[in-house]
Amino acid sequence: MSGSLPAWAVNILRWAAISVGLGVIFAWFGVYQTGEIPFPERVGYWTLLIAIGAACGLVITPLVFDKWLAKAHPVITIAVAAALISIPITAGIIAIEASSDGTIAPPAWWAQQYVYVLVVSLIVTTGGWAMDRFQDNKKKAAEAAQAMPAAAPAGSAFADRLPVKFRTAQVYAVSAEDHYLRVHTSAGETMILMRLADAVRELAALEGQQTHRSWWVAKQGLADATRDDGKVTLKLKSGGEAPVSRTYQKAIRDAGWL
Secondary structure (H helix, E strand, O other): OOOOOOHHHHHHHHHHHHHHHHHHHHHHHOOOOOOOOOHHHHHHHHHHHHHHHHHHHHHHHHHHHHHHOOOOOHHHHHHHHHHHHHHHHHHHHHHHHHHHHOOOOOHHHHHHHHHHHHHHHHHHHHHHHHHHHHHHHHHHHHHHHHHOOOEOOOOOHHHHHOOHHHOOOEEEEEEEEOOEEEEEEOOEEEEEEOOHHHHHHHOOOOOEEEEEOOEEEEHHHEEEEEEEOOEEEEEEOOOOEEEEOHHHHHHHHHOOOO
C-alpha cells in the first residue's frame, strides 16, 4: 500500500495505527486511574488523546526541530516540542472530563494532568527523535557506501589471494607478467600467482574491461584516457598506465571510457 499512496498519507495511516495500538495498551492497563471506565470507552478515550498528540506532533515537531530551534541542542528541542505537544492533549483531557460530568476541574488539576502528559510526551518525542537519527545515519551510511569505490568483495576468492594489507583496498587493474599477475590497488601493487582469465572471472562483481591480452582495468581505477596517433592508453589512479589494444578499443568506447 505504501507504494501506491503519497508519503504524507502513509505517515497519517502509520500514526493512526500507532494511536489505536497505544490506545488499546493504555486502556488494558487502566493508565492514570481509568481502570473503572468500561474497556471499550477506555480504548476510545486513550486513542482519541493519543491521536490528538500525534496530529499535534506532525505539525509541531518539524517547526521546532527544523525551523525554530534547528541549531539548538537536541535536549532543548525535545523539551520544547514535548511541552508544546502536551498543551492540546491536556486541553483534550479537560474537555473530555467536562463533557462526561458537566463540570470543569480546577486549574490545579489541569496542571497535574499537564505534568502527566508531559512525561509521556517527552518519552515519545525522544523515541521519535532517536528513530529519525537512526534512519538518517542509516541513509547516510548507504549513500557513502554507494559513493565509495568497491574493493574486491570481502571473502571472495580473489580477495583471499591477496596479502592481508591489500584485501580491503580498491582494485584498480590487474596485469599479467609471465605466470604472475601484478595487482594495482589503492594500497599499492602486489604480485600473485594466477592467470589473467581466472582473475577476470573472480572480479566479475566489479565493473571493468579487458583492455589488452595482458590487462584488465576496473572502472573505479580509471583516472583518464588518452589517444595519440591511434594508440589509446588508460591512466590509473595509482599513476600507472594500461595499454588498450585495437582488439579492445571498441569495447572501451562502448563503455564510455573514451
